[in-house]
Amino acid sequence: DADYVIKETDILALFRITPQPGVDPIEASAAIAGESSTATWTVVWTDLLTACDLYRAKAYRVDPVPNVADQYFAYIAYDIDLFEEGSIANLTASIIGNVFGFKAVKALRLEDMRMPVAYLKTFQGPATGLIVERERMDKFGRPFLGATVKPKLGLSGKNYGRVVYEGLKGGLDFLKDDENINSQPFMRWRERFLYSMEGVNKASASAGEIKGHYLNVTAATMEDMYERAEFSKEVGSIICMIDLVIGYTAIQSMAIWARKHDMILHLHRAGNSTYSRQKNHGMNFRVICKWMRMAGVDHIHAGTVVGKLEGDPLMIKGFYNTLLESDTDINLPQGLFFAQNWASLRKVVPVASGGIHAGQMHQLLDYLG
Numbered sequence: 001d002a003d004y005v006i007k008e009t010d011i012l013a014l015f016r017i018t019p020q021p022g023v024d025p026i027e028a029s030a031a032i033a034g035e036s037s038t039a040t041w042t043v044v045w046t047d048l049l050t051a052c053d054l055y056r057a058k059a060y061r062v063d064p065v066p067n068v069a070d071q072y073f074a075y076i077a078y079d080i081d082l083f084e085e086g087s088i089a090n091l092t093a094s095i096i097g098n099v100f101g102f103k104a105v106k107a108l109r110l111e112d113m114r115m116p117v118a119y120l121k122t123f124q125g126p127a128t129g130l131i132v133e134r135e136r137m138d139k140f141g142r143p144f145l146g147a148t149v150k151p152k153l154g155l156s157g158k159n160y161g162r163v164v165y166e167g168l169k170g171g172l173d174f175l176k177d178d179e180n181i182n183s184q185p186f187m188r189w190r191e192r193f194l195y196s197m198e199g200v201n202k203a204s205a206s207a208g209e210i211k212g213h214y215l216n217v218t219a220a221t222m223e224d225m226y227e228r229a230e231f232s233k234e235v236g237s238i239i240c241m242i243d244l245v246i247g248y249t250a251i252q253s254m255a256i257w258a259r260k261h262d263m264i265l266h267l268h269r270a271g272n273s274t275y276s277r278q279k280n281h282g283m284n285f286r287v288i289c290k291w292m293r294m295a296g297v298d299h300i301h302a303g304t305v306v307g308k309l310e311g312d313p314l315m316i317k318g319f320y321n322t323l324l325e326s327d328t329d330i331n332l333p334q335g336l337f338f339a340q341n342w343a344s345l346r347k348v349v350p351v352a353s354g355g356i357h358a359g360q361m362h363q364l365l366d367y368l369g
Contacts (some may be wrong), residue, residue: 004060010077012114013095014337016065017072018107018280026062028104029074033057036076036099055079071280073111073337085122088248088295096283107281113290114338121343123294127258127265129346130324133298136238136264137210139173143365146174146214148353153180157187161195168203168211175199176214179243179270183219189228197235214241214266222250229257239264244288245271248295255296266351267297286315286335289322293348302350305367306360313367320368323348 006012013036019028036057061075084090100108134140149155149163164175175196183189196213204211217228217240225242232240240263242254251267258265275282285303292300302323303316318334324347328340352364 001058001060004058004077006060006077007079009080009116009118011080011083011091011116011119012338013076013078013110014112015074015076016107016109016111016280017074017105018070019072020104020106023104025072025074026059028102029059029062029072029076031102031104032074032099032108033059033076035102036078036094036097055082057082080116080119083119085119086124086252088252088291091291092248100281107278109279109281110283110287112284112335112337113287114340115290115294117341117343120294120345123345124252124255124259124296125345126293126298126348127255127263127296128298130298130349131347133264133349137173137212139210144173144349145171146176146351146353147172148176148178149181150178152178153184154186157191157195160187160192161199163199164196164213165199165203168200168213169206172211174212174214174239176266177216177241179216179218179268181216189217189219190231193228193232193235193237197237201236210238212237212239212264214239216241216243216268217254218243218246222253225250225254226257229254229261229263233261233263237263239266241266241268242297243268243270244292248291251292251297252295258298259296264298265296266299267292267301269301284335286319286322289319289348290340293323293342293345297348299349299351301353304352304354304356304364306356306363317368320350323350 015032017025017028019025034056057076057078059074059076063073065071065073082094096110147167149160167175193215196215200211200213215232215237217225217232219225219228229240242251244267255265272285272288276285289300289302300323302319305313305316314333315335318331318336321328321334326342328336330336330339352368356364
């Protein structure tokens with residue numbers, strides 16, 4: 001519907017569409033809009049029982065992707081009433097629910113979204129936020145400096161705590177668990193928490209400053225995660241950690257817990273590259289950045305430019321701006337296709353991690369500020 005007038009309350013999505021040979025890109029875009037809102041694979045008489053013209057998503061613009069053959073950008077608008085307030089799970093069930101398996105498209109990628117202020121106001125946002133975190137840490141005017149315990153698996157609890165102590169004593173603000181250290185036979189979670197906090201407390205006392213260790217509370221059930229998070233608070237930790245793979249509902253639940261208990265919440269983006277790395281199918285990581293700011297995490301891994309993980313400098317700068325700015329304008333080189341007002345949601349700390357060392361710090365500061 002090229003004549004559709006976008007409303008301030010509309011949720012906007014940009015898809016990169018690769019239609020099957022012989023499929024018109026406009027028809028493919030309309031099919032994506034229909035399937036991700038009210039339509040199904042055929043016409044049904046029950047459509048007459050609802051206001052389909054109001055609720056059906058509108059594909060209002062289709063542009064060829066510059067310098068790429070047979071790919072198109074489809075802009076789609078969704079009425080705000082299609083979505084439950086404050087639910088990432090419900091949002092994703094519509095936007096990425098069925099459409100990625102559509103026969104009409106060879107490939108489909110969600111590149112960007114615009115969330116209206118009215119919708120953002122139904123989300124808590126980051127549990128702590130950058131400003132409050134700096135106040136709690138009493139560290140200003142410089143980046144936080146952290147590292148990950150290695151080897152990530154196999155250490156005993158006592159040796160794990162020793163690594164935490166040595167790293168923090170050497171000048172780090174934070175040490176962290178890695179994504180896959182939970183509660184394995186070689187070191188159960190309670191043992192890890194106790195020895196890690198012993199290292200934190202000794203290093204903090206020695207340095208005369210506040211330090212922390214990201215205690216990974218990721219577990220099989222929400223009950224287990226709450227138990228581990230509560231224990232991390234009891235033993236004096238200021239920060240805990242979860243993995244992206246626990247799912248959107250669990251992430252929101254942990255963010256609400258963290259806000260209630262004055263804990264900083266770190267999110268490791270474990271698993272994101274399964275859908276974000278391919279350039280023509282899946283989902284751009286900037287969309288995950290937006291969803292996670294809404295969900296309520298305080299930290300998220302957002303790329304390094306340098307290091308062991310792939311990343312274009314401008315694209316990663318776009319991720320950082322999405323997490324840190326109160327308002328972002330359209331910036332196509334950074335992959336920001338929509339202006340976004342963040343409705344006073346707190347700022348998320350973008351974490352630069354993945355195979356970087358001290359000799360690359362000048363490059364990080366040059367690229368990312």
